[in-house]
Amino acid sequence: MTAPSRRRLRQEDPASTRELILAEAMRLIARGGVEELRIKDVADAVGIQPPSVYKHFASRDAIIGTLARQMVEDIARFLLPDVDLEPVPAVEQWARGVVWFFATRPAYAYMxxxxxxxxxGYEAIVAALGPAQETYKVAPIKAVHDKLERILQKGVALGLFRAMDTGVFTAMIYGAVLSALVWPYTPQPPVRTAAQLDALQADMAATALRLLEPARS
Amino acid sequence: MTAPSRRRLRQEDPASTRELILAEAMRLIARGGVEELRIKDVADAVGIQPPSVYKHFASRDAIIGTLARQMVEDIARFLLPDVDLEPVPAVEQWARGVVWFFATRPAYAYMxxxxxxxxxGYEAIVAALGPAQETYKVAPIKAVHDKLERILQKGVALGLFRAMDTGVFTAMIYGAVLSALVWPYTPQPPVRTAAQLDALQADMAATALRLLEPARS
Incomplete structure (x- = not known):
């Protein structure tokens, strides 16, 4: 007795086909970037015909939009700063998390x-989340921003941190992480091994804290 | 007696029309990103007919490719680390320069x-410079990388810096700068005023040095 084929299972479970399409889209974006995502390639990877993809998503942009919403939710789930920690370990943990998050989800980094x-903002993402300048109002993003702001303010109140705009701080850490993960303009291959990731996490935790350090006397 | 019209001058001097096209393309990219660059908009901005643009550039991608080569040359001209300085001021000056360079050339940041x-790499840039992974061999980029590497190694030899991969260091600083300059996901508007730029330059100089600091005992 053989197990039912993957295709058979998927035909019986539209939800799982949808999930497979999103997972394959993530894999394709990680490999070639957002522009290279094609319905035909998604269909081939999932093992269905291209028209079947359209039963689940109206367009290529709709897949990217769904991934953008998923990214926002994943950020709020996995990168929510922990306000119950003291400011220094809270920032360290958050900065390490940003490295881990994008290193394990390169499609999100490219998106x-x-x-x-x-x-x-990028057209397909704007269609899903609104203009980039308004994204800070999207609830999961706002939750992350507000918690990080509370931690930074607590650090300032305790004399551990200097006052720094939460947006600029976030931008610098995210930018440093994204760039370190994908940077191609160097003889060395990009950060990939577990040891390199570990070093990058330590670097980013230290950098985040040093960015926030009060001026030394 | 009136001065000759700008158009008249341009008709007499193809080189200056070419320069105007590139300058207007920079302005359009800064406003809307690379994807939004359209021959018609360039022509309108310069005050010529679209077909005249094609006398100077074969395509939209050719304009972007020319700007990419110009960016590489400008980086080598304006962001060449100064090996005659001591390592600490050399790194400070370079990091401040990265902020200044992209703040005053937002088109390059978006490119x-x-x-x-x-x-x-992005198609039009790959056509001009080769695959992103090979860009480190392009002479002006290699010159920048090699000088920065000499400064970092001198800092290590003097006990001022820890050993850090030049590529990862460059990636983190560039990423932090680019992201801080364009980051839209925050209630505050992006870094724009002279005072904000000054603060960002100070932040980046400090961050660069702190990234390189030997572990504290």
Missing amino acids: LLRDLATPG | LLRDLATPG
Whole structure:
């Protein structure tokens, strides 16, 4: 007796086909960037015909939009700063988390860079989340920003941190992490091994804290 | 007696029309990103007919490619680390320069982010400079990398810096700067005023040095 084929299972469970499409889209974006995502390639990877993809998503942009919403939710789930920790370990943990998050989800790194490369935001992401300048109002993003702000303010109140705009701080850490993960303009291959990731996490935790350090006397 | 019209001058001097096209393309990219660059908009901005643009550039991608080569040359001209300075001021000056360079040339910031958003590099830039992974061999980029590496190694030899991969260091600083300059996901508007730029320059100089600091005992 053989197990039912993957295709058979998927035909019986549209939800799982949808999930497979999103997972394969993530894999394809990680490999070639957002522009290279094609319905045909997604269908081939999942093992269905291209028209079947359209039963789940109206367009290529709709897949990217769904991934953008998923990214926002994943950020709020995995990168929510822990306000119950003291400010220093809270920032360290958060900065390490940013490295881990994008290192394990390179598709999100390329999506976010693509969004940053367009003033106002990348078309498919804007369709899903609104203009980039308004994203701070999206509930999961706001939750992350507000918690990080509370931690930074607590650090300032305790004399551990200097006052620094939460947005600029976040931008610098995210930018440093994204760039370190994908930077191609160097003889060395990009950060990939567990040891390199570990070193990058330590670097980013230290950098985040040093960015926030009060001026030394 | 009136001065000759700008158009008249341009008709007499193809080189200056070419320069105007590139300058207007920079302005359009700064406003809307690389994707939004359209021949018609360039022509309108310069005050010529679209077909006249094609006398100077074969395509939209050719304009972007020319700007990419110009960016590389400008980086080598304005961001060449000064090996005659001591390591600490050399790194400070370089990091401040990166902020100044992209703040005053937002088109380059968006072009570079667009290139980073695609594994292997953005099509038009690859056509001009080769695959992103090979860019480190391009002479002006190599000159910048080699000088920065000499400064970092001198800092290590003097006990001022820890050993750090030049590529990872460059990636983190460039990423932090680019992201801080364009980051839209925050209630505050992006860094724009002279005072904000000054603060960002100070932050980046400090961050660069702190990244390189030997572990504290």
